[in-house]
């Protein structure tokens with residue numbers, strides 16, 4: 001397993017010769033690395049990607065492939081939605097939470113339409129079709145879907161709700177692998193070389209502290225790679241490194257399912273730390289509790305072990321997952337009613353089991369071991385308000401407000417109860433939006449750039465995360481980092497072997 005500490009850099013003066021060289025050397029061939037490579041090649045740089053796996057793709061290729069874009073993309077317009085930069089900016093700032101980076105959000109919003117065009121130029125195709133039902137992704141090859149909390153209380157009052165999740169034309173969860181095929185093909189067509197089975201180990205720095213190359217392990221031997229202009233770290237997050245997770249984000253360990261590829265082990269972050277960079281937001285992560293689809297389950301209520309609601313149940317599954325994991329080890333239940341029973345032919349994606357039933361709310365309450373008149377009172381109050389078409393306690397959207405009718409059942413959704421809680425990390429190297437890795441003092445580390453989950457990028461908060469923000473961030477800011485790296489000054493190096 002990769003050490004969680006900074007990877008100590010090698011000194012240029014101790015390197016006799018290099019095995020490979022390029023203007024820009026990129027670590028990792030996921031969506032951030034491939035996008036950086038394309039942008040650097042477009043800027044005229046020679047580009048080499050080092051990829052630890054036997055093929056490019058990374059976590060991105062495992063993903064559903066949703067990309068968060070707005071401001072009136074051709075797909076939004078074709079599907080009848082009108083979006084504005086103001087609404088998208090306001091939503092993203094609120095979604096970012098206390099650690100928001102307004103400059104980064106501004107760039108992302110203002111560049112969103114151009115980013116859509118850039119994806120088309122890489123061979124992506126988006127089908128102008130909206131999928132209207134609440135889901136974790138579009139089940140067919142539809143493009144547009146709500147992927148966050150845009151229509152939920154806390155957001156909808158401040159920014160007109162609009163769907164911004166865009167999936168390239170691929171069936172179901174195939175969007176990520178399709179995106180990676182297109183990006184890698186585009187990069188290769190521009191002359192980018194990809195060295196697979198090659199794991200970057202540490203940076204090589206010159207006497208000024210500038211990063212001028214990398215030491216890597218390739219097919220059983222150490223190799224040295226010269227980066228004439230810059231290195232771009234795009235090696236993903238650290239969810240597969242249990243040591244780093246326990247040190248930086250211990251709350252993410254509680255009975256969750258690690259959600260990444262085996263190389264999501266923080267090695268890129270460690271290389272950046274060793275070269276003088278700082279890390280930030282390392283305690284943040286995306287935690288998902290897929291209690292839908294089917295969308296009918298959004299009509300259920302979520303309660304704690306005292307029978308009390310704590311959230312508007314129409315939230316995005318990430319906001320729900322975070323709320324429950326942060327209350328661990330408190331036990332939580334999804335309370336369903338007669339109307340949901342047939343839905344268990346196709347249980348919620350999270351794989352919940354019914355653990356208690358009751359012909360009345362009181363019976364269910366007793367079976368769950370709750371104090372008398374706690375859950376029964378919650379259901380009665382919820383029903384009374386739902387009949388009036390309102391939820392004054394948590395302001396759940398009226399689309400999902402329906403009185404719950406007996407008989408009732410409870411599914412346990414406590415982490416560790418068998419419910420599925422996939423997670424990935426949102427912390428990484430501190431960087432400018434243009435990719436320069438920053439020290440604790442806020443100075444740029446010369447010759448070092450980063451993007452994607454290797455960095456602390458656009459998605460700053462699990463509670464505000466919308467699907468598409470990570471790949472949107474990785475591709476958008478990957479491009480900026482690649483272009484910046486290609487514009488870095490050339491450094492003189494010993495000859496490559």
Ligand SMILES: Cc1cc2nc3c(=O)[nH]c(=O)nc-3n(C[C@H](O)[C@H](O)[C@H](O)COP(=O)(O)OP(=O)(O)OC[C@H]3O[C@@H](n4cnc5c(N)ncnc54)[C@H](O)[C@@H]3O)c2cc1C
Pocket residue numbers: 027028029030031032033050051052053056057058059060061062063064065066067068198199200201234235236237259260261263264265267268424451452453454467468469470471472474
């Ligand atoms: C099941 C699933 C579904 C998801 N769905 C979505 C979605 O629909 N939309 C969305 O926005 N996000 C989604 N995500 C999250 C998203 O996929 C990732 O956060 C994002 O793809 C990360 O991109 P990246 O370029 O930073 O990293 P990656 O795509 O993981 O690429 C990093 C690459 O670096 C390589 N690497 C690592 N260490 C080294 C090293 N030392 N040397 C050389 N190479 C190295 C890795 O092998 C990998 O190929 C999903 C995640 C999962 C697991």
